[in-house]
Amino acid sequence: MLETPISHPLKLAFIGSGQVATHLALAFEQAGHRVQLIYSRQLAHATQLANQLTQTSATDNLNFVEQPGCDLYIISLSDAAVTTVMAAAQFPTDSRVVHTSGSLPMAVLLRPAFKLQIGVFYPIQTFSRNQPINLAEVPIALEAPEPELAALLQQLAASISRKVIFMAGTERKKLHLAAVFACNFTNHLLGISHEILVKNQLAPDLLEPLIRTTIEKSFHNHPFSVQTGPAVRGDENILQEHLQMLSEEPLYQEIYLLLSRSIQAGK
Template sequence: MEKPAYKIALLGAGNVAWHLAPALEKAGHEIVYVYSRTLANAEALAQNLKAAQATDQPDFSQTSADLYIMAVKDSALPELLQAAVFPENSLVAHTSGTLPLMVFEPYKNIRGAVFYPLQTFSKNTPVSFRNIPFCLETTDENAMLLLQKTAGSLSEQVYKVNSEERKILHLAAVFACNFTNHLFGISAEILQQNHLRFEMLQPLVEQTVQKAFSQNPFSVQTGPAIRHDENTIQTQLQFLQTNPTYQQIYELLTRSIQQKS
């Protein structure tokens, strides 16, 4: 795919923007503005870019950009969208996994779009965009072409995904990523409290993930729940008696596994 250079303004200076901005520059695009309601945050990101101007004013009426990317929290986006001023017919895309394209419906002077990278981002954890799926949506054909070229300059996985499909993808991602990470945290806490190393689980976790993506995950389930090993289950529940929340999680997941067996 052809990879033309675009002028891009980023609204947001959080985890997504922190990784997306330098990746876009590396792909040949120009980040012209970085907005954050806290100027220091915008400046911190802009300092890592070639020539981006930092601002805490969401008035872009006198700016010129091919694409305005709103990389902010879902809860902050409606308020920012209401406050922001864009040049007529600007292409404005959000990066949310859950907010529908319809969030742009009241704003007839802009072309709304979705530019959603399906990945978890933390500021201090490097990511490679090459294999990150980008889910794109817009009703404007020319806008879709620009989005595809922009995403294609970053990743080999670019998809047209409508709002309903994206909502389902995000739900699945919550189970696969957020809930799984929380379970990792529980595992690490149990081990650390008992003077054992979390790193000992790494080969087990890697093998589990590998199997899950090479076969049906339910078909390769292992452990005491799938074996209906009640002695082990009760022993482990007893161990968790000082933490009722962890007990409930253990019981709920055990029942779910057994219902699928």
């Protein structure tokens, strides 16, 4: 079978119709590419996204050999679903397939029977239904060992974002670890703070300007160099008072103690 020649603009297929697929598909179409096909396990979901695009078919069939050829298959599913779907899917030989996950290795896409060219197209952002995202400012981390796919991904990413970088899987893992601290854990601390405010009949939005400024300041300095608060000041009275105030929440006490200790370790 002949290798599919790359068309310009690109012909794309999405496997998945969630938030990442939706934001990317709309942006790609706006950039002039053609989104040819949307797959979802639930046809209604695929159709819903296809209806937001032009000239786009919807399918719940994982046999892509029977569909018109695409320049690139973009797998945009939950990490857990990627393996299952890859095991079941049938691709035209020599197809190009990428996933959009920050935490999955590229190798989950290996299907030697189809001689796939595989890669990663990871937009470093979180997407939700009602939050518009300016994709132009979202860094896109690419991985593609084969130069032809690398060139294609570079072109595709640069058509929607100003910040395109190549990153090996080992680096993407480090980035993901850093994101767990900066986003997942940060969100949890904001949840604890929210809980303390609400429990004490204080409006949860009272701290918003302070939080925003703290975050912006951390972007313009090494965060450790602009650390404030009782721990870095070594204010033992306040530390003890705060631990006392948390006496009904032993887990929060533990978190308070450990993070204060880490701040004081000069980190």
